[in-house]
Amino acid sequence: MRAGAGEVMAYEELVRRYQDVAVRTAHVIAPAADADDAAQEAFVKAWIALPRFRVGAPFRPWLLRIVANEARNRRRSAGRREGLAVRATIDRPSDDAAPSPEAAALAGERRASLVGAVNRLRDEDREVIAARYFLELSEAETAEVLGIPRGTVKSRLSRALGRLRAELDEVPT
Template identity: 65%
Template sequence: MAHGCTGGNEVEGRPLTDAELIEEARRGDVAAYEELVRRYEELAFRTAYLVCGDADDARDAAQEGFVRAYGALNRFRAGAEPRPWLLRIVANAARNRRRAAGRRAGLALRSAQDRPSDGAAPSPEVAVLAGEQRAELLAAINRLGDDDRRIITLRWFADLSEREMATVL
C-alpha cells in the first residue's frame, strides 16, 4: 500500500477515500488535504452561501472553514465521517460571519438613526440599510429560525443523510 498523496492520490489503483485523505493529512501530507479541499470546495461554498446569503461571505467562510479544519485535524475522530465534520466547521464559520454582518448592519443603522437630522438627504448607505434590504432581511429572518435554516441547508443543499445531519447538529 502506497503512503502519501503526492503520487496521484491513489492507493493500489483506486482514489483515496476521504478518511484516508484525512489520515494522510494528519501525517503531514499537504497534498492529501488539498485533495480533500478540492473534493468539498463546491459543497462547502453552497453550505456557507445558504447560511450567509452572500457569495463573497460564503467564499470567505468556506475558506476559513477549511483552514480551521486543517488546524483541527488532530481532533478528528478516527472512524468518523469527514464530510459532516468538515461541513459543520464551514457552517459554523458562515454563522459567525452572518452574525458579525448583522451586528455591523445594526450598528450602522443605529448610528445613522442617532445622527441629528439637518434636512439633508440620507447617504446612499443609510438609504440602502433603511430601505428594501432591511425589509427583506427582516422578512427572511422572521420566516426561518436558525434550527430550521440549518436543517434545510444540510439536508437539501449539502445533501447530507439523516445520520450525517445528526452528527452535524
C-alpha cells in the same frame, strides 16, 4: 522539500474535493456572508483540528460542521440580511414532457415564492431545511453538521416545514 509539504499537498487535494459542498454549506447557513471566505477559513481550521478527527469517522460531516460553525459566526456580523442565491432559469425536468410557457412561468413563480418564504424563516429552521433538502445530507449527517441530537433533527425539520407552509400561506403569489 519543505517539512510537511507532502501533507499540505495531500490536504489541498481534499480541499479540492470538498470545496464546492463547503462553499454551498457556508452559503445556505449564512446567505449574507461571503461563503467563499467562510469556507476558506473553515478549511484552515479543519487542518488545525485534523489531529482530533477520529479515524474511521466520516470526513464530510466533520468538515461541514466546521464550515457551518464558521458561517454562523459570520452570520452574526454580516449585517443586512440577504437571501439565497438562486439561478433564475428553470431546468426542464428530463423525465417530463416539456413544460408549456404557462407551466414554466408557474414554476418560476413557485420557486420565487419558496425562496422568499425560506429567506423569512428563522436561522434554526432554515438550517435544518437547508441541510436536508439543499445539501441533501442524511439525518445523521444533518445532526452532526448542525451539532444537534439526531432525534432533534426530525422534530425540528417537521416544525420548520410547518412554519414554511405557514409562510407560503401568508404570502401566496
